[in-house]
Amino acid sequence: MNHSEAEHQYAKKIAIETAKLFELCASDIDLIVLELEARGYSNLAARKWTVLVQSGFAWALLKKMGVHNFSSTFILHAKSGEYRIPIDSQVIFLGALDVATDIIQNGYNQDFSKRAFSAVIQNSPEINAAAQLLDGGEDIGAATLTTTLMGFTANDFGLSPKTASSKRSEVWSLSNYLKASPIGWPEFYRRLEAIEKLQLIGALEAIPILEHVAQTDTQEFDAWGLGSGVSLADFANTAIAEIKIKNGFTGAF
Secondary structure, three states, rough: OOOOOOHHHHHHHHHHHHHHHHHOOOOHHHHHEEEEEEHHOOOOHHHHHHHHEEEHHHHHHHHHHHEEOOOOOOEEEEEEEEEEEEHHHHHHHHHHHHHHHHHHHHHOOOOOOOHHHHHOOOOHHHHHHHHHHHHHHOOHHHHHEEEEOOOOHHHOOOOOOOHHHHHHHHHHHHHHHHHHOOOOOOHHHHHHHHHHHOOOOOOOOOOHHHHHHHHHOEHHHHHHOOOEEEEEHHHHHHHHHHHHHHOOOOOOO
């Protein structure tokens, strides 16, 4: 799955913010989740980020240790069954993997110390599994690393999509409200927030509407009165990236 540059850069920012909390909260996952919630993120996003960031850091270290085989999917154990989630669909994990790989390759620094890195991977299931293999005299280079996700529902990872007719109805009724003139960047977000406050749709359900706007409204206009041409599609694409990541959703509708 291809992620936009905006999504990837924001994911790296979130990965760093989350990773630093492991040291601050003594690697206590519950405390990290509470701290992220206190900063305005949803409970679902906070829970997913702690797991995905820890896994991203663990994978980077295990690559350095000589592990060559990594599964292309996460395994989700939910009450409704077992699911396979493509690794490349989880942009926060990819961002954490990039951040950790950069630290390993370029060394620790004042922004991210060795102690901070160690706090992230402490109690990592992947690191613990590798340690057990080494203790048993096995070659971790020949092992295949798989990450199992627990404590989530299928819907948490977008595995229960809404019906096409429901989407079409939302797009038809609400995208016109978003697009009504006059509009600029602040006004666009004000209307989106108004929709959510009215509980007409949730943040994630706004994504197909925004995608419709992004695909159809490419005509440029002067949003700020400064003579710089932008389009509503530009606004919509940025809003999609921010909504997906802030709400912990990186799958496809």
